[in-house]
Amino acid sequence: MTGYGQQTALFAPRLAGMGHDVVVSAYYGLQGAALHWGGLEVWPGGEDPHGNDIVGPYARRHLDDDGLIVTLLDLWVMMKTVGMRQHRVAAWIPVDHDPVPPQTVMALAHHEAQPIAMSRFGERMLQDAGFDPVYVPHGIDTHVYQPQDRAAVRAALGIPESAFLVGMVAANKGTAPPRKAFPQALMAFAEFRRTHPDALLYLHTELLGGPTHIGMDLLHYMRQIGLPESAVRTVDQDAYAMGLPPQYLAAAYSAMDVLLSPSYCEGFGIPIVEAQACGTPVIVNGFSSMPELCGAGWQCEGERAWNELMQAWFQQPDVGSIVACLEQAYSAAGDPDMGRRAREFALSYDADRVAADYWKPALEQVGG
Known part of the structure; x- marks a missing residue:
């Protein structure tokens, strides 16, 4: 399930539980006919990959004149939406560049949408761009994401108890550059392991870049940088x-002993919070939303880089700085205080808390 799908699954039922009449428009993953899920009606996607052709008709069918459409995606992909402007729009949008990319500014103006920032970073960038955003962070189910018996889960995953385990949980998408910073993260781990032969890397991702080759061939890259297969564990690709x-x-x-997540940019960064909810500290890039999500862990440094596609800045993580963070994580491995701080921090993003403390007042403010 995608990050957007996770958030929809968490919050659509909770908003319905607050008394809102909620219908979900699934522009991806459902075709042909509507279905009922968790007491909610879910409408299928159309011909357009981002729902431009179906959101307007669905809204006219379901909403009265005062109804509200809440979007959860990069709004600029919906510039050709038919009929959406006839309704009020609140856009729960990722902002992961500095400044807000011009296409996002244009889309918000086009739809006359109320922006909902999913990070404090995004809130600041939207304010700098002249908007008055509402803040609602992403959330997680902390009853699912909680610490488990380390020996038992390592045995189940085939990880030696004595290993220092570094994990990456990231979608392998994009090559110019890979936004999740696979080249820098893997190179840093390879360098770190030369002096720490007990270190293992666990990759929870698609290894070959997907059937349409939209990402990196990670196996080839690891061979190029001299990272031995014996140092890497991967999720079962069929199951993934x-x-x-x-x-x-x-x-x-x-x-894991630490989650390695030094992305070029993140609109939020759900795995960062999930890992901490399980008592695992994190290594993040010191840019966009990531610093505010690092309750227990370390921030690597980097160099601002221009993203021509988005006409804004993100940050390339520095390999040497990632290595230094891995050294700190190695020294702190097994520290129970670090695990407690990680868990306590993540509890502030529990989905029930986010619904009550942020979604409820946000919808009251926008008039939903």
Whole structure:
């Protein structure tokens, strides 16, 4: 399930439980006919990959004149939406560049949408761009993502109890550059392991860049940088493609000594919070939303880089700085205080708390 799908699954039922009449428009993953899920009606996607052709008709069918459309995606992909402007729009949007990319500014103006920032970074960038955003962070189910018995989950995953386990949970998409910073992260781990032969890397991702080659061939890259196969564990690729339950991922986080997540940019960064909910500290890039999500862990440094596609800045993480963070994580491995701080921090993003403390007042403010 995608990050957007996770958030929809968490919050659509909770908003309905607050008394709102909620219908979900699934522009991806459902075709042909509507279905009922968790007491909610879910409408299928159309011909357009981002729902431009169906959101307007669905809104006219379901909403009265005062109804509200809440979007959860990069709004600029919906500039050709038919009929959406006839309704009020609140856009729960990722902002992961500095400044807000011009296409996002244009889309918000086009739809006359109320922006909902999913990070404090995004809130600041939207304010700098002249908007008055509402803040609602992403959330997680902290009953699923919680610390598990380390020895048991390591045995189940085939990880030696004595290993220092570094994990990456990241979608392998994009090559110019790979936004999740696979080249820098893997190179840093390879360098770190030269002096720490007990270190293992667990990759929870698609290894070959997907059937349409939209990402990196990670196996080839690891051979090029001299990272031996014996130092790497990977998620079962068939199971990953078919979809693994969140309980599996919670076990993987609990087996790690640290999550390595130094992306070029993040609109939010759900794995960063999930890992901490399982008592695992994190290494993040010191840019966009990531610093505010690092309750227990370390921030690597980097160099601002221009993203021509988005006409804004993101940050390339520095390999040497990642290595230094891995050294600090190695020294702190097994520190129970670090695990407690990680868990306590992540509880502030529990989905029930986010619904009550942020979604309820946000919808009151926008008039939903």
